[in-house]
Amino acid sequence: MNLSVHLDATVNQTIVTETNEFHAIEAKSLNVFYGDFLAIRDVELDIQKQKITALIGPSGCGKSTVLRALNRMNDLIPIARTTGEVLFHGQNIYAEGVDPVEVRKRIGMVFQKPNPFPKTIYENIAWGAKINGFKGSKSEMDDLIERTLRDAALWEEVKDKLQDSGLSLSGGQQQRLCIARAIAVRPDIILMDEPCSALDPISTLKIEELMRDLSKNYTIIIVTHNMQQAARVSDFTAFFTLTEDRAGVLMEYGITNQLFTNPKQKITEDYITGRFG
Amino acid sequence: MTNSPSNPRNFSSPNDDDLTRKDSLFKDNLAQRHRRGIVWKVIFQISTVIGIIALSTLLIKILNDTMGYAAIEYKKDPSTISSSGLPLDEMTCSELRVILAENVTKNRLRTIEREKPMVERSQSECLDLVISEVAEPTVKKTWPLFASLFNYEEIQSIAAEEYPGGDLIFKVWLSRAFILSPQSDDPLKAGIRTAILGSIYIIIIVIIFAFPIGVAAAVYLEEYASQSRINQIIQTNINNLAGVPSIIYGMLGLALFVRYLEPLTSGAIFGSADPTTANGRTILSAGLTLALLILPVVIINGQESIRAVPNSLRQASYGMGATKWQTVWSHVLPNALPGILTGTILAVSRAFGETAPLVVVGAATFITFDPEGIFSKFTSVPIQIYQWTARPQDAFRNIAAAAIIVLLVLLLLLNAAAVFLRNRYSRRW
Numbered sequence: 001m002n003l004s005v006h007l008d009a010t011v012n013q014t015i016v017t018e019t020n021e022f023h024a025i026e027a028k029s030l031n032v033f034y035g036d037f038l039a040i041r042d043v044e045l046d047i048q049k050q051k052i053t054a055l056i057g058p059s060g061c062g063k064s065t066v067l068r069a070l071n072r073m074n075d076l077i078p079i080a081r082t083t084g085e086v087l088f089h090g091q092n093i094y095a096e097g098v099d100p101v102e103v104r105k106r107i108g109m110v111f112q113k114p115n116p117f118p119k120t121i122y123e124n125i126a127w128g129a130k131i132n133g134f135k136g137s138k139s140e141m142d143d144l145i146e147r148t149l150r151d152a153a154l155w156e157e158v159k160d161k162l163q164d165s166g167l168s169l170s171g172g173q174q175q176r177l178c179i180a181r182a183i184a185v186r187p188d189i190i191l192m193d194e195p196c197s198a199l200d201p202i203s204t205l206k207i208e209e210l211m212r213d214l215s216k217n218y219t220i221i222i223v224t225h226n227m228q229q230a231a232r233v234s235d236f237t238a239f240f241t242l243t244e245d246r247a248g249v250l251m252e253y254g255i256t257n258q259l260f261t262n263p264k265q266k267i268t269e270d271y272i273t274g275r276f277g
Numbered sequence: 278m279t280n281s282p283s284n285p286r287n288f289s290s291p292n293d294d295d296l297t298r299k300d301s302l303f304k305d306n307l308a309q310r311h312r313r314g315i316v317w318k319v320i321f322q323i324s325t326v327i328g329i330i331a332l333s334t335l336l337i338k339i340l341n342d343t344m345g346y347a348a349i350e351y352k353k354d355p356s357t358i359s360s361s362g363l364p365l366d367e368m369t370c371s372e373l374r375v376i377l378a379e380n381v382t383k384n385r386l387r388t389i390e391r392e393k394p395m396v397e398r399s400q401s402e403c404l405d406l407v408i409s410e411v412a413e414p415t416v417k418k419t420w421p422l423f424a425s426l427f428n429y430e431e432i433q434s435i436a437a438e439e440y441p442g443g444d445l446i447f448k449v450w451l452s453r454a455f456i457l458s459p460q461s462d463d464p465l466k467a468g469i470r471t472a473i474l475g476s477i478y479i480i481i482i483v484i485i486f487a488f489p490i491g492v493a494a495a496v497y498l499e500e501y502a503s504q505s506r507i508n509q510i511i512q513t514n515i516n517n518l519a520g521v522p523s524i525i526y527g528m529l530g531l532a533l534f535v536r537y538l539e540p541l542t543s544g545a546i547f548g549s550a551d552p553t554t555a556n557g558r559t560i561l562s563a564g565l566t567l568a569l570l571i572l573p574v575v576i577i578n579g580q581e582s583i584r585a586v587p588n589s590l591r592q593a594s595y596g597m598g599a600t601k602w603q604t605v606w607s608h609v610l611p612n613a614l615p616g617i618l619t620g621t622i623l624a625v626s627r628a629f630g631e632t633a634p635l636v637v638v639g640a641a642t643f644i645t646f647d648p649e650g651i652f653s654k655f656t657s658v659p660i661q662i663y664q665w666t667a668r669p670q671d672a673f674r675n676i677a678a679a680a681i682i683v684l685l686v687l688l689l690l691l692n693a694a695a696v697f698l699r700n701r702y703s704r705r706w
Contacts, residue, residue, distance in 0.1 A: 076595060078504060105598025115589040117608060127607065128597040178593070185597055 023087075024049045024189050024219035025070055025107070030084035032065050032074060039065045040248040042084075045238060047189075052211060052220045054230035054256065057240035058271065062248025063223045066240070067191050070221065071107035072100040088188075105132055108182035112194040114174035116166030116181070121158050124166045124177055125149070128185045144184065152180035153210050172203025176210060183218065190214065192222040196229065208233045227272055231260050239268045339685075342678030343451045345425040348436040349465075350443035352413040353380075370395060370403040380411040409466065416464055416672040417443060450672075451679035459645045460661070464672035469680050472661040474647050475560065475640075476629060476687070479657060482564020483628050487571050488621055494572075495579025495617075500605050519573035527634030530566025535638055538562075544652030558639035561651040566638050567631060571624040578624065582616030583609055615702040622695035626688050632659040658684045 027045040031038060040062035047053050055063040065074065072093060074080040085092040093103045116124050125145050126134075134141065145162070149155040154176045158169070166177055175195055182190055192211075196204040211220055211233055224230050230237050237260070238253040252259060252268045263269040270276050355365060358376060365373070374395045378386055389395070389410070395403065408414065417440050420432050425447065436445045458468025498515075502508040535557035540546045542557040542565070586609050594604040641654040642664045648655055656664075658680060665677035 071596070073592070073596065076592070101598055101600050104596060108598075109592075109596035111589060111592060111596070113589060115587075115593045117590065117593065118612060128599075131597070131599050131603045131607070181593075181597065 022049055023047060026085075026087040027066070027070070028085040028087065030066070030069055030082070030086060032062070032069055033081045033083075034077070035079045038245070038247040040069075040240075041243070043248075043250045045250060045253065047219060047221060048236060049219050050215055050217065051235040052215050052222060052233055053236040053238065054234035055221065055223045055238050055240060056225075056227060056230050056271075057248070057251075058242065058276065059225075060246070060248075061240040061242050063240050064193050065248065066250075067193055067221060067223050068109075070189070071104050071109060071191055073104070073109060075100050105185055106187055107189045107191060108185060108187035110175070110178050110182055110190060110192040110195050113198050114171055114178055116169070116174050116177050118165065118167055120163045121166050121169070121177060122162040124181050125184045128181055132185050148180045148184045151183055151214070152176050153206065153213070154180055170203070172199050172206060175199060175203070175207060179207070179210065179214075183214070187218070189219045189221065192220065194223050194225060197225060204229070227260075231256060239263075239265075239271065241267060241271070339678050339681050341421040341423055342675050343422070343682055344449040345420045345422045345447070345675070346429075346432050346436075346445055347419045347448040347672065347675075348417045348440045348443050348445055349414045350417050350440050352415075353411060354442065355408060355412045358407070358411050365407060366404055368400075368404075370398060370400055373400075373403040373407050377407055377410060385410070414444075414465060416448075416670070419448070419671040419675050448675075450675040451682050455676065455679055456683065459647070460643060460656070461645065462643075464670065464676050467665075467676055469658065469661060469683055471644050471647055472656050472658045472680070473683070473687075475644075475655040476657040476659075478560045478648050478651065478653075479564045479567060479635075479655065480625060480629055482561060482651065483568045483571065483625060484621075486565060486568035487575050487624070487628075490568075491572050491575030491621070492579050492617055494576045495583055496605060496610070498576070499580050499583040500601065500609065515573050515576055519577055522633075523570055523631055524633040524637060526566055526570040527637030529569065530562060530634060530638045534562035534565050542652075544650075547652075558641070558654065559652045560648055560655040563635055563638050563640065563655055563657070564651070566634050567628040570631065570634060571628050574624040574627070575621050578620030579613070579617050582613040582620065585616060586612045615699050618702070619695045619699045622691055622698070626691040626695075629688060629691065630659055630684065632657075632663050635660055636663070658687070 023046045025047045027043050030040065030043040030045075032040045043066055045066070055066060057063050068074045069082055070086055074082060082094055084094075086094060088103070088107070091098070093100075117127065119127065122145060125148055126141055129141065129144060134144070136144065146155060146159075149158060154173060157173060158164075158177075161168075166174065169177060175198075179190070179195075196207050199207065208229065211222070214220060215235075222230075222234065234256045236254065237256045239251045239259065240248050241251045243249055252263060252265050254264075259268065260272055263272065358365060358380070363372075365376075368376075377389070377395075381389075389406065398406070418436070420428075425432065433445060436443065455468050456473070457470055458466060459471045460469075461467040494515075498508070498512065502511075534542050539557035542559050542562040544559070544561075590608045590612065591604055594608050599607070635657055640656050640660040642656065642660065644654055644656050662677050662680045662684065665673045665680065668674075
């Protein structure tokens with residue numbers, strides 16, 4: 001594979017590139033290094049507002065790194081270094097003076113393994129609101145929690161045990177609690193890093209339904225290893241792969257249907273038909 | 278093919294059997310592997326048994342000294358004290374008071390009345406008072422518990438021969454009176470109250486200083502410090518300090534707290550210096566020295582507890598837009614707290630049993646009054662034990678054993694508190 005193929009891929013993006021106001025977030029020649037190792041190279045990615053975008057690709061191709069670069073979670077890794085720009089509301093989040101805490105408040109995250117806080121279900125959601133300056137009364141907080149849990153399709157299951165530990169829930173419920181926790185702080189974008197990889201098929205289905213619901217109000221970016229999931233749930237798909245020096249690059253990006261039925265690149269076709277990866 | 282469970286070799290199919298039998302690269306060594314396992318199991322069991330034997334020997338040895346027969350001689354025979362001929366133990370308290378007034382000086386009587394008026398004392402208290410004040414018993418010889426139980430006749434004949442005027446009584450050295458009495462020159466009167474109070478004061482100072490400083494340092498090193506050269510040097514030094522012998526800390530405490538910071542540790546700058554001590558050898562110095570001693574242990578333990586908090590919790594917190602401080606305060610510390618508390622209590626119980634640094638810092642070996650505050654002279658339970666075991670008389674060995682039991686019980690209480698906290702607050706994630 002050579003660089004010219006990669007450049008073709010960015011040219012092909014024009015199919016989905018619309019005017020700027022439809023973009024929730026844009027990566028411009030994004031590079032991430034771990035020490036001296038270049039993990040992702042020159043990623044150009046414009047994410048559509050209130051759509052679900054899936055990032056797929058073989059293991060180690062840097063999908064998660066791209067995802068975590070979008071809300072500066074990579075800052076928490078001491079050796080990680082990012083160059084290029086990520087534009088959010090026209091503002092480069094890596095610019096001097098931008099507070100990563102503010103970025104992460106506006107761009108929430110759900111992780112691979114369900115990780116509710118070892119607190120009550122109520123506290124799990126209330127905490128995010130409190131730290132972000134929620135000033136309402138107790139009853140307003142109760143309303144917020146009910147609304148959030150309803151949005152996360154969890155209210156009916158937990159309404160009678162809000163004071164139980166979040167850890168007492170099943171894996172799928174825990175993951176929906178994590179999603180509820182993320183939307184409680186009213187972010188613009190929710191990043192999901194393989195949110196279903198630790199869940200059974202039925203829980204996975206519930207989360208996917210929930211994602212479809214949430215995409216009416218939120219922009220969702222999901223990393224997944226499961227191509228059926230990407231095909232089922234996402235509006236747009238970005239396919240990443242590795243170059244010879246093991247740097248991850250964006251190979252192809254387009255409307256999910258088109259990418260799965262009529263991929264422009266040979267390597268994309270090989271991957272989605274299961275010939276490698 | 279026979280497939281009886283009693284012969285496991287026949288579990289494999291005939292074909293497999295052929296394969297393994299013909300393959301000369303594998304030899305049939307299952308029996309040998311099992312034998313080796315049994316040998317190691319026996320070695321582990323023997324080690325455990327040796328440990329248990331050593332501990333029980335220690336406990337039995339100590340218990341053996343805490344009670345037994347004691348030969349006691351009196352300066353004045355109790356049976357001749359009473360002028361009326363009535364036995365002492367049938368007299369009322371007021372009658373005993375008359376006897377006391379006849380036999381001791383006015384000053385002494387006034388002191389006794391000031392401690393607790395005679396009218397408020399029970400008959401047995403009055404009796405004990407008369408015996409100790411008038412008859413003035415001294416312990417001549419003591420026998421340990423097992424000898425007392427099994428060789429009573431022999432002990433009786435020795436006592437009758439060597440101390441013809443004396444009494445042979447069965448004395449339980451670890452008693453309520455022992456725990457509640459202050460230090461004394463006479464093993465019959467000596468108690469451990471001043472030492473227990475001293476130890477408690479010291480431990481409170483240790484907790485006040487070592488816990489917040491240790492936890493704060495642990496949080497800094499784990500959550501804030503970068504992997505820079507200087508931080509690595511600090512980390513290495515803390516690890517090494519945890520292994521420095523305690524007497525070195527005693528010398529540091531002597532130089533720093535007792536001598537250099539004397540105005541502070543003696544209370545002089547607060548205007549509350551104890552005129553009888555008027556130097557830095559105070560409870561405050563001792564507490565600060567022991568706090569320094571356990572600080573590295575508290576820090577290292579705190580770091581380990583903080584490191585054990587799963588990273589996924591921190592990520593979840595940051596992912597919601599929490600600052601570092603909010604993450605540490607709301608998630609890291611609450612989840613690390615059971616481990617931090619357990620480790621701190623264990624470190625404190627180590628400080629509780631420390632003797633060497635306190636000897637260097639200048640524990641008073643003979644104080645009969647309770648400490649009044651952090652600027653008082655001090656002694657502690659281990660210091661008292663050390664002191665008593667160094668005395669030549671038999672009876673001091675017995676009260677040392679009693680004091681050891683007191684120390685062990687206090688340490689057990691501390692460790693039980695640690696176990697309780699660990700079980701009460703430990704969480705799953």
